[in-house]
Amino acid sequence: GAVVSQHPSWVICKSGTSVKIECRSLDFQATTMFWYRQFPKQSLMLMATSNEGSKATYEQGVEKDKFLINHASLTLSTLTVTSAHPEDSSFYICSATSPSGTDTQYFGPGTRLTVL
């Protein structure tokens, strides 16, 4: 149980376009989802916390108008990178917590974004 999926697993886009990444909890309802960014050979940096039905809370330095987060249901959160630039190229990882149990974060497999 507690499986989190992401789609797509990798995406290449042109500069200036927008890209949407989906994060789904497959076998549990996730009241909270988190979005992280990981640059090559670096650790995970939290971008934002997303709660179902409310606005996401962004970490300092993360542009909320550039990284749009929508948590429309208890099993789906989306991250849209708008007007992507090469410096946005990174590995984006989501995680989800269940309202029951130990509030453990279950991580998705990540999405590799390359902006040309």
Next chain:
Amino acid sequence: TQLLEQSPQFLSIQEGENLTVYCNSSSVFSSLQWYRQEPGEGPVLLVTVVTGGEVKKLKRLTFQFGDARKDSSLHITAAQPGDTGLYLCAGDNTGTASKLTFGTGTRLQVTL
């Protein structure tokens, strides 16, 4: 800003050797987690420690949480190539794992 510094940053050892990875902070955490991440994948939880001084063992891996809950260590005995990966510690100071601060990471390579 809470920082979790891991050392060493990179470790290359031969199969059968022992190693220890350290995770240090000036902040107190209510719990600390260790993850292993392989290239192109999300991190996988190895263990959660919550009590100061706690020691947990997972087969050849031994995890310790410092008495003051500011630091932790991961010791691997008789490393195997399958242990290769990026090891990350992550601290939670909210008591609900609602916001994790990840360490700087230790990349381990175990060769035959």
